[in-house]
Amino acid sequence: MARTIGSHGPKTMEAIRKAGLKLIYEHGFEAMSLRQLASEVGIQVGSLYNHITTKEDLLYDLIKAHMDDLFAQFDEVRAEGRDKGPVERMRDFIAFHVTYHILRKREVFIGYSELRSLEPNHYEEIVALRRQYERHLIDILRQGEALDLFRCGDASVAAYGILSMLTGVCTWFRPHGRLSKEQVISTYSDLVLNGLMPPSR
Amino acid sequence: MARTIGSHGPKTMEAIRKAGLKLIYEHGFEAMSLRQLASEVGIQVGSLYNHITTKEDLLYDLIKAHMDDLFAQFDEVRAEGRDKGPVERMRDFIAFHVTYHILRKREVFIGYSELRSLEPNHYEEIVALRRQYERHLIDILRQGEALDLFRCGDASVAAYGILSMLTGVCTWFRPHGRLSKEQVISTYSDLVLNGLMPPSR
Amino acid sequence: MARTIGSHGPKTMEAIRKAGLKLIYEHGFEAMSLRQLASEVGIQVGSLYNHITTKEDLLYDLIKAHMDDLFAQFDEVRAEGRDKGPVERMRDFIAFHVTYHILRKREVFIGYSELRSLEPNHYEEIVALRRQYERHLIDILRQGEALDLFRCGDASVAAYGILSMLTGVCTWFRPHGRLSKEQVISTYSDLVLNGLMPPSR
């Protein structure tokens, strides 16, 4: 992504990213035209190319930035969880994941649904990052199993299931709806942790 | 959808639906061109219009057929579960949902991701059907709570979570991969049922 | 949409080739826009693509057809010259070359000046054909030298020189101008043959 350095340049670039995020979320990447994007930003179509190199590149830029943010924020959670047990780590993970996915629902949605519009190189890079993130959850599950605190049939299956469940939140959660973020986190934490813990003790 | 009845017409229409399913799944509805579709079927673009009325209409046709199938098959499960308790009904639901989503992963995927390409009327219709389906799960949860067999914070939240988890299967499950369908069903059944049942006291 | 005045299939393609020849000759390949071309033909821009695959491909088509014609006509001259001596063969070559270049001045001009706009593969193919044609002239010169009828310093240099001279005709010759085609042929035949024949001994 060509981030040009100039006087009112960065402001335009930021406007493009913001409008792009909105339009891609609303219509999908393929369905969003650069005409729409430019008009939303308030410039001519050709002017977009003073800031981006390609339509695909804008998509990559948005997704990559989202992944970077995800990791940056998640790293703090991980750092704090260094000495905690798997139950607490899982609770932290759920709280973090749900929070991030509620606050950044558009980035997250795009990050899943528009992956296939990325060029092979970009696609591979993002998928690798996603796998890395998933592995953190699998680690927690494995740790729990080793300590006989969790019992999940297959760690990856469970991890994928939990991630799907938590991620689904960004398709239906409404910021000022009936349920608060905390309620969702609590419901899912119970569901998951009860689900993982062996029923008989 | 104009389903013309003729000598080799139905065969062509079936080929179009099959090719459409494949191409939309692979590239997305917006990204699939009717040229691609015609070429996959082995006819000229113009000939498509002897079988479909509109590109959007083909999409609707595919999604609607998928929803009809889903309900047709689900109705059998429901009929059999009339006298069962919520635990067993849940088990059946999970087995059914996972099975269907593994076998019809392309239809299911399209049914979620390309909804926004439907015209308003079609969109509303499909979303209504989907809600109806979700309500079945919510019913099971409510029944379980009433009998004090389940304890889920909020029934819809739990339902959405469970559905997301189970549906996610069609993004990662590989037919001849490491895990069998039965293993997945078993893992998820345990996870969900343990998650729902109050920890033994 | 109702079809406007116009032509069907092959007729349209022929119109495109004709208009393309004219416009490329007048403005150059790069400078000719498909808008211009379509408007000259009397169809919409997009309709061009029912007949051509690419702008470059139209250029290649025109040049290739011209080369094929050149060879087809030249083969007759060669066949007739099988038993002739180099002097007469040279006379025939000059007459043929000048005639063809006067009658097909636009094709010839394009065939030289727009070569660089061809894709590598097409470029190589045409250049190879051109070389093959040049070799005929070199052969005549070599035969003349072997029989001690011609004396040219270096056969290729002479050949290139003669070809340049004869080809130049299509930049300045005007069909109904001061000079007839026959006068040009006669002038150049004398110039070349005298030039090649060793000064009287």
Add this chain to the structure above:
Amino acid sequence: MARTIGSHGPKTMEAIRKAGLKLIYEHGFEAMSLRQLASEVGIQVGSLYNHITTKEDLLYDLIKAHMDDLFAQFDEVRAEGRDKGPVERMRDFIAFHVTYHILRKREVFIGYSELRSLEPNHYEEIVALRRQYERHLIDILRQGEALDLFRCGDASVAAYGILSMLTGVCTWFRPHGRLSKEQVISTYSDLVLNGLMPPSR
């Protein structure tokens, strides 16, 4: 052409002319973009306009400079040839023309092939200069005919032919190839002079 006088301005202008010459020669005037040009020079596109007024004006500048050089150098040849006979003048002309066209092949090529991209005024001016140059050759031919040393059917036809032949050198001559410049000059001098001189004496 705005030739701004400043500290490092002339150096930039010179770089632009040099890069322009190269790129126009390689890709053609229409195909060369100012982006390419700026990048070759190592500045931004907008900065070009501190040195040139228009893309077309750069072309004119290059062609005009080439014509001026051609005349400047040719004037020396003419001055020296004031008292010589047509044969020696022709020899000098050939040597000069070939030498110049070999050394300045890019300018010469552009001066022929990109004329049509000039604005009408510029076009007329350059064509007039070219005609003036051609007239020198015609003069030599006429002088030779008057002295009964040359016999060319039609002086202009012969002149155009000779010029085409000599000019063609810049399309195929390779500086360090099989043939030296002197060989080419010698071959063409013989060809032309033999061609012009009446065979029987």
Add this chain to the structure above:
DNA sequence: CATGAATGAGGCTTCATTCAT
């Protein structure tokens, strides 16, 4: 002088759709 950003026109190409044959 150089720069980055803006413009508006236009580049080639593809799109879904129509319809006479």
Add this chain to the structure above:
DNA sequence: CATGAATGAAGCCTCATTCAT
């Protein structure tokens, strides 16, 4: 039914040029 050719809108992107900083 299938075809091929037509349409007009729209796709992404590049163009030469201008101008405030």
